[in-house]
Amino acid sequence: MVLNRRFHQPPMMHPRRRADISKRNVDTLFQSADFQHGVARRLAGAVQIPTVTYDGMGPVGQDARWEIFYEFSAYLKETFPKLYRALVVETVNEHGLLYSWHGSERELKPLLFMAHSDVVPAGKANSNEWTYPPFSGHYDGEFIWGRGSEDDKSNLIAMLTAVECLLDCDFKPDRTLVIAVGFDEEGGADQSYGARCLAERLIKRYGQNGVEVIFDEGIAGIEQRYGTEFALPATAEKGYVDVAVTVTVPGGHSSTPPDHTAIGFLAQVIARIEGNPFKSQLIRQNPTLTFLRQAALLSKNMPDDLRDAILETHSSKKLLEYMDADRERRAMVRTSTAVDMIQGGDKVNSLPENVTALVNHRIAIQDSVQDVKDHYIQLLAPWAEKWNFNLDAFGERRQAKNIPCRSSAVTEGGTLTLTAQYELESSPVSEWEDPRFRWLASTIKGVFGDNVVVAPELLSGNTDTRYYWNLSPQIYRMSPWRASHDPRGTRMHTVDERMPVKGLMEMVRFYHEFIRTVDEMRV
CATH class of the missing domain: 3.30.70.360 (Alpha-Beta Plaits)
Structure with missing residues (x-):
């Protein structure tokens, strides 16, 4: 393993066109307490609709447990009326949603955002352990509480809010934006009623590798490691x-x-x-290797012996021993x-x-x-x-x-x-040296600050992107907010799941800026 080749961090980037949009939304609207509370209440309302998927659910139309998703679709239409008037909205297999904001330059490949509307069960056995009932959508001014508040209704509400804010500024994209919303991501491994059907529709429409970039959920993507803030978009899945x-x-x-x-x-x-x-093995294709190299080169507080083990080729045994010493790290190799x-x-x-x-x-x-x-x-x-x-x-x-x-x-x-x-099988690995990864990294720095180190990571779980591999070679998975906004740590899939308003607003800002940045870029 040769580990000392440096991946240069790209400069922070802001959209160049339409400075009035940045002034109105990023500098003013997004700082408004009234706006932040409004977005929080949107998420709270979404959480109050218990769109739970269970393992082994029957097909849509046969299993009555899918019926609640009609209520959720109606809630989105009522909450985002301007977006529903301006975009083409399609329903796929009853509960999958496909939003298309058509760009003026049809030869440009679209940007695709993904999210899902379903949540895991809250569990009757531990319902008394919740600070607030799991589907109350309680909002206390700092957090939105409840199942799905983080995974994944926060991403969905943030995406739709960002688009609505751009519509309010009469933004007209050059590049088509597509938002695909599945409804059985949390279901059993053998379920494929949502994302699979959405992917099939998109493959027919845009063809093999017909999408420029795909961005889906992942971990709370801005984390403190070795005394340094890292943004960690996953470029592969196990x-x-x-x-x-x-x-x-x-x-x-x-x-x-x-x-x-x-x-x-x-x-x-x-x-x-x-x-x-x-x-355990740490091969070159594993994004974890790139993250470790970036951490060794750019982190503030990495122990010297670990830094040396990462950067020196003869220390691979010692590096694997370090990875194996912790179950979270071990899962990466x-x-x-x-x-x-x-x-x-x-x-x-x-x-x-x-x-x-x-x-x-x-x-x-x-x-x-x-x-x-x-x-x-x-x-x-x-x-x-x-x-x-x-x-x-x-x-x-x-x-x-x-x-x-x-x-x-x-x-x-x-x-x-x-x-x-x-x-x-494990997913294809999106190339971190690709210019589209630099678009992402530069936007992240523009939103979260130039001191944030952007490095790819491997996702140990699976997202709905498993159905989208043929649509684009560049697929990134990350929930764009700072995990440090919640001192208790992220709570997805467990008791007291909650979403900090600060994190939710970071999501809105990221999607708002990434849409504009990718709209200006050309491969």
Whole structure:
């Protein structure tokens, strides 16, 4: 690894045309308390509509739980009447929304913003732990509280508000702007009623690589690290696969148990899986490597030994040791393994015949879905042979040899079955040296200050962009606000999710300026 090649931070950039817009909106309107409270109340109203998606929801039109999304669409139309008059608004599969603000230069590829209207459940078991009810949309002048206030209704409200402010200034774009709003991003991995349908519509309309830049949600993108503010747009996502591990053995009465029940055997398998993690690697294509280089070159308080390990090629072992020492860092360089669900046994005096564990994997850039499958086969085939089990691994069956075993536990044999559910390879990596990344970095600096260091990062989760890979090679994922605005840290997907008004206004300003900047740029 050669780590000492410097990525020069681009200069901060402000839109050059229409200085009157900057004066009216950025310098005056956005500083107004009345305007800020108005935007906050818009978000509060959006939070009050419980657009929850659950795993395994049925198709739109068949599952009644989708009906609430009609109310949300009506709320947006009522809240942004000027935008609905000026833009072309399409409904896709009932609840997906596609806003198109057509530019005057049709040969320019469009800018695409993404968001989603659905939220995760708030959980009845912990409802009493919320400071305010999870769908109250309580606004206390500093925070908007409730499920979806951060993930992801804040981005959506900020985008639409930014467009409305530009409409108020009679801004007419050269480049078409598209806002695609999915409605099942938080659903199960096998659901694809929203973003997939939106992506199919856009592919037909603009063609392969027909979009200039795609910008979607991500982490709260401005963070303090090593005493320095970093903006961290993700330029890639890890892959995904769930592996179901099932042990099948003869049942019977619990009064005459074998040495190991099906659950006992499964426990051995789980211990073997957890005890043999995937190998950590930091390859050149991983955006984490670029972030580390930028941190080593530009951060204020990075320890000298870590800085040296990053910048010196012979210190790669030490660098990997540093990454492996923390689970958040480790996730950036390794395929993760999480045993999340287990099923088996239905009565205390009956030996279970079938037990299953579901293991979630977020696949690192250096690995593939097939690598995960191969890892399981290599790891568990010896175990199956030891215990005289048949091995049915991802559709390929290996018969047990039926060799007599010393332990009475396996006299009747068994089967170990491995199946893969929802296979997704890691995403393409958007090139950080591309001029479009510099457009983004320069805009971020213009909004958040020249002292902010912009560096790409890898996203360990998955967003709706998984359906949009064919639309553009430049896809960025980031929620453009300072995480430091909430001293408790971001609370997405947990109790007391909330959005600081300061962060919400940073989002509005970012989208307002990025639309104008990209409108002026040409590749």
